[in-house]
Amino acid sequence: MEAVNSKERIKEKTSIKVGAQKVGTFLSNMVIPNIGAFIAWGIVTALFIPNGYLPNEKLAELVTPMITYLLPLLIGYSGGKMISGHRGGVVGAVASIGVIVGTDVPMFIGAMIMGPFGGWAIKKFDDIFQSKIKAGFEMLVNNFSSGIIGFILAIIGYLGIGPIVSNIMAFLGNGIEFMINANLLPLVNLFTEPGKVIFLNNAINHGILGPLGVEQAAETGKSILFILSGNPGPGFGVLLAYMLFGKGTAKASAPGAAIIQFIGGIHELYFPYVLMKPLMILAVMAGGVAGTLTFTLFDTGLVATASPGSILSVIAMTPKGEYLQILAGVLASIVASFVVAMLILKADRSENEDFESNVTKMQGMKAESNGIVLNTASDNPIVESESVGQTISSTNVKRIIFACDAGMGSSAMGASILRNKAKKAGLEIPVTNSAISDLEDEEGTLIITQIELNARAKQQTPSGVHETVDNFLSSPKYDQVIESLLRS
Numbered sequence: 390m391e392a393v394n395s396k397e398r399i400k401e402k403t404s405i406k407v408g409a410q411k412v413g414t415f416l417s418n419m420v421i422p423n424i425g426a427f428i429a430w431g432i433v434t435a436l437f438i439p440n441g442y443l444p445n446e447k448l449a450e451l452v453t454p455m456i457t458y459l460l461p462l463l464i465g466y467s468g469g470k471m472i473s474g475h476r477g478g479v480v481g482a483v484a485s486i487g488v489i490v491g492t493d494v495p496m497f498i499g500a501m502i503m504g505p506f507g508g509w510a511i512k513k514f515d516d517i518f519q520s521k522i523k524a525g526f527e528m529l530v531n532n533f534s535s536g537i538i539g540f541i542l543a544i545i546g547y548l549g550i551g552p553i554v555s556n557i558m559a560f561l562g563n564g565i566e567f568m569i570n571a572n573l574l575p576l577v578n579l580f581t582e583p584g585k586v587i588f589l590n591n592a593i594n595h596g597i598l599g600p601l602g603v604e605q606a607a608e609t610g611k612s613i614l615f616i617l618s619g620n621p622g623p624g625f626g627v628l629l630a631y632m633l634f635g636k637g638t639a640k641a642s643a644p645g646a647a648i649i650q651f652i653g654g655i656h657e658l659y660f661p662y663v664l665m666k667p668l669m670i671l672a673v674m675a676g677g678v679a680g681t682l683t684f685t686l687f688d689t690g691l692v693a694t695a696s697p698g699s700i701l702s703v704i705a706m707t708p709k710g711e712y713l714q715i716l717a718g719v720l721a722s723i724v725a726s727f728v729v730a731m732l733i734l735k736a737d738r739s740e741n742e743d744f745e746s747n748v749t750k751m752q753g754m755k756a757e758s759n760g761i762v763l764n765t766a767s768d769n770p771i772v773e774s775e776s777v778g779q780t781i782s783s784t785n786v787k788r789i790i791f792a793c794d795a796g797m798g799s800s801a802m803g804a805s806i807l808r809n810k811a812k813k814a815g816l817e818i819p820v821t822n823s824a825i826s827d828l829e830d831e832e833g834t835l836i837i838t839q840i841e842l843n844a845r846a847k848q849q850t851p852s853g854v855h856e857t858v859d860n861f862l863s864s865p866k867y868d869q870v871i872e873s874l875l876r877s
């Protein structure tokens with residue numbers, strides 16, 4: 390009975406985590422495809438505002454229309470498109486213009502509401518009436534239904550949603566201003582750093598802090614919120630500690646991970662190093678708090694979101710004359726994170742637990758919770774996938790997809806590594822990368838994810854063959870996958 394209750398608790402916790410990841414990913418996926426536009430706005434702001442690098446009164450006129458109309462409309466379109474394709478995107482953009490015009494602040498949160506709502510509304514209309522449209526009238530009905538629904542939602546947004554969201558934003562803005570004035574903003578890192586490690590990093594950065602930061606930057610030309618989650622310092626400090634005081638595979642793989650994380654901005658690389666030792670969460674929390682406290686004391690921030698969270702992106706988005714302040718904050722976060730991580734590693738007396746053994750243990754616990762027994766003692770390993778009863782072979786795997794939260798940095802890197810291995814082995818099998826939310830449920834597809842994202846990938850593609858890795862940068866599973874495909 391106790392075992393049953395334990396399994397039920399595991400399932401409940403997994404369900405809550407997956408739900409949080411899905412909501413967060415949905416929010417961030419409205420922003421991530423449009424990061425280029427945010428960076429363009431940040432460059433225009435950094436260059437042409439009165440205190441910018443190249444002050445220009447005429448070109449500075451681009452700043453307000455871009456932040457007021459362009460960026461929220463892109464978010465609204467993306468939100469609608471995720472729900473119902475191009476038509477959903479069009480209705481989502483039309484619906485978003487209502488909240489944009491109905492307020493006097495950049496309406497990013499409003500667009501995140503009205504965009505998906507517009508996509509949902511047109512999808513429901515199509516579900517009900519699409520089969521009833523007579524041949525030859527499809528275009529007429531589709532165009533007029535999009536126009537009428539968009540019109541209605543724009544009015545609702547203008548009269549109702551816009552003022553409500555404006556008041557909410559004002560409340561949140563006042564709360565952030567209070568925390569900054571009281572030097573309490575570093576406490577936010579006590580929540581954001583653990584959230585990042587369970588793969589809510591994009592949701593936190595692009596779904597919450599980014600839109601709030603834009604509101605702040607519209608008034609002051611910069612915002613500390615742009616650097617809270619994008620700061621590469623905490624993760625780099627942890628990896629640096631592993632480089633010097635770690636053991637086994639963790640110590641050997643940390644240097645490569647540190648370079649890619651700090652310069653490439655792929656923060657997912659340090660997550661397994663934190664997950665393998667739960668106390669290590671204190672190190673990234675300490676790094677985040679120290680960095681944010683330094684940024685607050687120096688009254689600095691970035692002109693736009695640093696994406697990816699690379700030191701190069703951070704420098705590129707730094708306001709004129711504030712490089713030393715920003716670098717001091719990053720350095721403070723590295724030092725604090727490193728010191729705490731070092732103390733944790735030096736206090737660890739375990740002799741046999743390294744990176745691989747901890748990953749194996751995590752996989753075994755996860756498999757046992759699903760009633761699966763993993764065979765890890767084979768001299769000629771044939772990879773048993775996370776899908777019950779399936780092994781990886783050329784008969785059931787026709788293509789391989791690396792999937793992560795955003796479908797960019799870490800999954801692209803993993804796909805590149807395995808693609809090169811497959812090419813050297815003479816395997817002609819396509820290896821690509823994707824966001825989990827974009828996966829299609831097809832048989833013959835091997836989906837490779839990091840452990841924390843496996844549950845979501847299974848929900849999205851139950852017919853696929855699933856495999857997990859500890860670290861996209863370096864995993865023994867890659868060679869095992871290639872060997873299994875060659876043998877079969």
